[in-house]
Amino acid sequence: MTFSEHLLYLREKRGLKQTDVATAIGVTERGYRNYERGLREPTLSTLIALADFYGLSLDELVCRER
Numbered sequence: 001m002t003f004s005e006h007l008l009y010l011r012e013k014r015g016l017k018q019t020d021v022a023t024a025i026g027v028t029e030r031g032y033r034n035y036e037r038g039l040r041e042p043t044l045s046t047l048i049a050l051a052d053f054y055g056l057s058l059d060e061l062v063c064r065e066r
Contacts, residue, residue: 001063002038002063003035003038003041003061003062003063004035004036004037004038006061006062006063007035007036007050008036010054011036018032018033018036021050021053024049024053025046025049025050025053026046026049027042027046047061047062
C-alpha cells in the first residue's frame with residue numbers, strides 16, 4: 001500500500017471527510033486532497049500532525065517496515 005492509499009484508507013475507516021482531516025492538521029483541503037492523490041508529499045511537520053491525529057508512529061503512517 002502506498003502512502004497516499006494509506007491516507008485514504010485511514011480517513012475512510014474513520015468515516016471522516018477530507019475537510020475534517022485538513023482542518024485538524026492545519027492544511028488546506030486542496031493540499032490534503034493532493035496528499036491522498038499522490039500529487040504532493042507532506043512536510044515533516046505535517047507528517048507528524050497526521051501521525052498524532054491518527055495515533056500512529058511515523059513509520060506506521062508511511063507504511064514503513066524494517
